[in-house]
């Protein structure tokens with residue numbers, strides 16, 4: 001069997017096309033243009049690329065992108081001042097703080113300064129709690145994008161065994177919560193899990209979010225399983241793609257799979273936030 005590739009680029013551009021129509025309608029109804037503020041602290045090359053991509057996608061669908069770039073030596077208080085100002089600015093509907101921040105910054109404190117209604121990146125305790133309790137709220141963007149991609153390919157989730165490899169706050173943990181909310185039976189594994197290969201072998205849906213290139217081997221995959229690869233380091237996935245694609249039924253490539261869905265989800269959630277704040281939801 002050779003797997004069908006899940007085209008995240010195509011699904012992301014469909015999501016953005018639908019968001020563009022909603023942006024035009026919001027402008028027509030309210031005279032206000034939805035705005036996402038992106039905050040980048042320091043000059044990590046990958047983070048520069050990702051924030052540029054986010055801003056371009058915003059502008060490409062007629063939204064305003066407010067660019068905030070802070071120096072590498074920014075203090076926690078300096079960052080909090082910026083986040084608080086954006087949080088109380090009614091012309092800003094969503095706030096994204098690019099992760100990772102430099103080590104001297106208390107990134108958690110900065111995330112928590114984002115008002116939940118503007119947390120379109122789904123990084124605050126409040127957003128996580130809403131999601132975990134199945135009460136909606138903004139999803140962390142990569143897990144949210146993965147669920148959207150599964151839906152776009154009509155992958156059944158309910159009752160299926162989903163194995164999530166990775167337990168980070170913006171990836172593995174929210175991924176497990178979103179799949180649980182869709183009635184999957186979820187197992188969370190990580191780099192210290194014993195018998196990892198045997199557990200992955202039982203999965204109908206595998207989400208690789210461990211942050212290590214080609215960590216998940218093709219011979220761990222059950223024939224016919226759906227493989228979602230959330231890895232993004234140096235355009236290499238967390239799954240050994242060449243061997244896994246011979247066993248899986250559906251698989252995401254890197255690049256062109258989950259990555260584009262992360263950004264499309266961020267933009268779509270910003271449009272949701274703007275509509276809600278402007279009373280046209």
Ligand SMILES: Nc1nc2c(c(=O)[nH]1)N[C@@H](CN(C=O)c1ccc(C(=O)N[C@@H](CCC(=O)O)C(=O)O)cc1)CN2
Nearest residue numbers: 050097098099100121141142232255256257259260262
């Ligand atoms: N505040 C956040 N920080 C980070 C997040 C996040 O969701 N919120 N996720 C990652 C990085 N990331 C977004 O920020 C991200 C990574 C990769 C891609 C992507 O589209 N990759 C492309 C290839 C990119 C290229 O051509 O260079 C792909 O997979 O096709 C989007 C977003 C960490 N930080």
